[in-house]
Amino acid sequence: MSPNDLLQIRDVGKSFGTTVALEPTSLNIEDGSFVAIVGPSGCGKSTLFNVIAGLLQPDFGEVQLADEVVTGTAGHVGYMLQKDLLMPWRTVEDNITMAARLTRRVTNDDRAEARRVARQYGLGEFLRHYPHALSGGMRQRVAFMRTLVTQHPLLLLDEPFGALDAQTRLEMQQWLLQVWKDAKRTVLFITHDVDESIFLSDRVLVMSPRPGRIIADLVNPLERPRVTDVLTDPIFVDLKREILHLLHGGDA
Amino acid sequence: MRRTVLRNVGIPLLSIALLLLLWEGIVVVFDVKAYIAPRPLAAIQAVTDNWGLLWPLILGTIRETIYGFFYGSLLGFGFAVIMSKVPFLHRMIYPVLVLSQGVPIIALGAPLVLILGFGVTPKIVIVAWIVFFPVTVNTLAGLSHVDQDLLNLARVYGASRWRTFWQIEIPASTTPLFAGLKIGATYAVTGAIIGELASSSSSGESLALYQQHENSNFSTAGVYGVTMVMTVIGISWFLLAVGTEVLATPWQRRSVARRSWRRRDDTVTDSSKVH
Numbered sequence: 458m459s460p461n462d463l464l465q466i467r468d469v470g471k472s473f474g475t476t477v478a479l480e481p482t483s484l485n486i487e488d489g490s491f492v493a494i495v496g497p498s499g500c501g502k503s504t505l506f507n508v509i510a511g512l513l514q515p516d517f518g519e520v521q522l523a524d525e526v527v528t529g530t531a532g533h534v535g536y537m538l539q540k541d542l543l544m545p546w547r548t549v550e551d552n553i554t555m556a557a558r559l560t561r562r563v564t565n566d567d568r569a570e571a572r573r574v575a576r577q578y579g580l581g582e583f584l585r586h587y588p589h590a591l592s593g594g595m596r597q598r599v600a601f602m603r604t605l606v607t608q609h610p611l612l613l614l615d616e617p618f619g620a621l622d623a624q625t626r627l628e629m630q631q632w633l634l635q636v637w638k639d640a641k642r643t644v645l646f647i648t649h650d651v652d653e654s655i656f657l658s659d660r661v662l663v664m665s666p667r668p669g670r671i672i673a674d675l676v677n678p679l680e681r682p683r684v685t686d687v688l689t690d691p692i693f694v695d696l697k698r699e700i701l702h703l704l705h706g707g708d709a
Numbered sequence: 710m711r712r713t714v715l716r717n718v719g720i721p722l723l724s725i726a727l728l729l730l731l732w733e734g735i736v737v738v739f740d741v742k743a744y745i746a747p748r749p750l751a752a753i754q755a756v757t758d759n760w761g762l763l764w765p766l767i768l769g770t771i772r773e774t775i776y777g778f779f780y781g782s783l784l785g786f787g788f789a790v791i792m793s794k795v796p797f798l799h800r801m802i803y804p805v806l807v808l809s810q811g812v813p814i815i816a817l818g819a820p821l822v823l824i825l826g827f828g829v830t831p832k833i834v835i836v837a838w839i840v841f842f843p844v845t846v847n848t849l850a851g852l853s854h855v856d857q858d859l860l861n862l863a864r865v866y867g868a869s870r871w872r873t874f875w876q877i878e879i880p881a882s883t884t885p886l887f888a889g890l891k892i893g894a895t896y897a898v899t900g901a902i903i904g905e906l907a908s909s910s911s912s913g914e915s916l917a918l919y920q921q922h923e924n925s926n927f928s929t930a931g932v933y934g935v936t937m938v939m940t941v942i943g944i945s946w947f948l949l950a951v952g953t954e955v956l957a958t959p960w961q962r963r964s965v966a967r968r969s970w971r972r973r974d975d976t977v978t979d980s981s982k983v984h
Contacts, residue, residue: 511864512864512865532865534865538862542856542862544881545960556866559867559872560867560868560872587960587964589964
């Protein structure tokens with residue numbers, strides 16, 4: 458493990474009955490990087506995430522986070538899904554401090570931090586709102602703030618913008634890059650959307666199904682900061698062509 | 710705000726008034742004999758005239774209802790929690806609970822009197838017997854349908870089972886829980902009256918037997934009047950359950966939380982802008 462790596466996955470594999478969800482997979486994720494994982498349904502992306510998050514015990518292999526082997530144990534990462542999973546009975550502020558509330562007493566510092574990040578990233582007016590009063594994009598922002606304030610160095614985002622319309626999704630991607638730049642966290646980001654994977658990441662992992670495995674590990678050379686013009690940059694288009702080719706086996 | 714209150718309180722009151730007017734109209738138009746059905750006002754007067762006698766009995770019925778409802782809903786909630794957590798106990802307890810509701814409640818009085826005597830206890834047991842079941846069934850349904858992804862998220866964050874239960878499973882089940890409590894509340898007074906019929910010894914002791922006493926004295930107005938009193942107790946109890954739900958679940962009515970009385974930090978100044 459290189460000293461710059463935050464996460465190391467060694468020969469992790471998982472089957473459900475006779476279905477191989479994830480072939481033995483090894484992977485190093487550099488501290489502070491933004492890594493996108495792209496692949497069709499059933500390629501084992503979510504299985505990989507659930508193993509890293511500690512929700513699933515792999516059949517074999519090890520997950521190491523910084524200096525600690527954390528295979529099969531929870532409480533080490535931030536985790537966010539396409540469903541915002543906000544608690545309807547909690548205000549925005551109380552939803553952001555949810556992780557603290559689930560493990561210990563919520564302190565005034567927790568609340569102050571929740572208010573600080575919420576104000577900084579455009580949610581300040583909504584701190585006392587209940588989630589049902591917010592739009593889909595706003596709800597995902599709250600869900601991400603909740604993930605962020607856990608202070609875990611590694612954030613697992615599983616298609617967080619998958620349910621949003623194209624316009625909102627683009628806004629959210631730029632917003633996420635802004636937060637990521639300030640917060641200096643490591644992000645693993647699952648998506649179906651090839652454009653999204655390139656626009657956001659330093660590195661793109663392409664996965665294929667049956668059995669689930671990583672078939673390509675591509676470095677994304679695009680400069681940061683990125684604006685929407687990047688979507689038509691020749692480097693972007695080349696990378697996109699390569700990924701589509703890998704995903705669709707030559708008919709793209 | 711005032712319009713909603715008018716709509717939510719005024720219209721139901723109006724329909725009750727119309728119902729009483731209809732009753733009055735039927736009695737007058739069809740010349741119904743006073744020993745079959747009195748005019749509504751006569752029934753009400755039969756209650757006010759005997760208020761000194763009735764009031765302690767009313768208090769007795771209310772007390773049976775309160776205790777029975779309290780123990781019944783606590784028991785119902787407990788059963789639901791145990792069954793949702795331990796599948797083995799679920800399979801073992803559930804059939805017994807269903808069986809308990811198959812027993813005709815009125816037939817329960819005699820054995821309960823043999824075991825517990827003529828006091829207030831058998832009535833409380835009967836109320837609890839009726840109340841616990843809808844609470845159990847509804848709460849159990851709520852607890853077993855909590856979003857699995859939300860429970861997984863709690864696990865990822867390293868939440869203990871205890872905190873997950875109180876912070877997620879219970880609040881996520883409030884709607885079915887209150888549905889069960891509201892059904893239980895409507896049954897509770899019926900249970901108390903059945904309990905009084907099935908396990909009282911003399912006419913002075915309970916509202917239900919007072920009514921029977923009025924009946925055998927050919928005081929039709931008194932019979933109707935006591936029925937109205939019982940109905941009012943029943944409705945009040947239901948409204949109390951509804952009111953509790955409204956107070957306990959502000960997120961179902963409001964977009965913005967009120968300033969919490971628990972917290973004194975008023976640093977959230979920018980929230981005032983959105984009101």
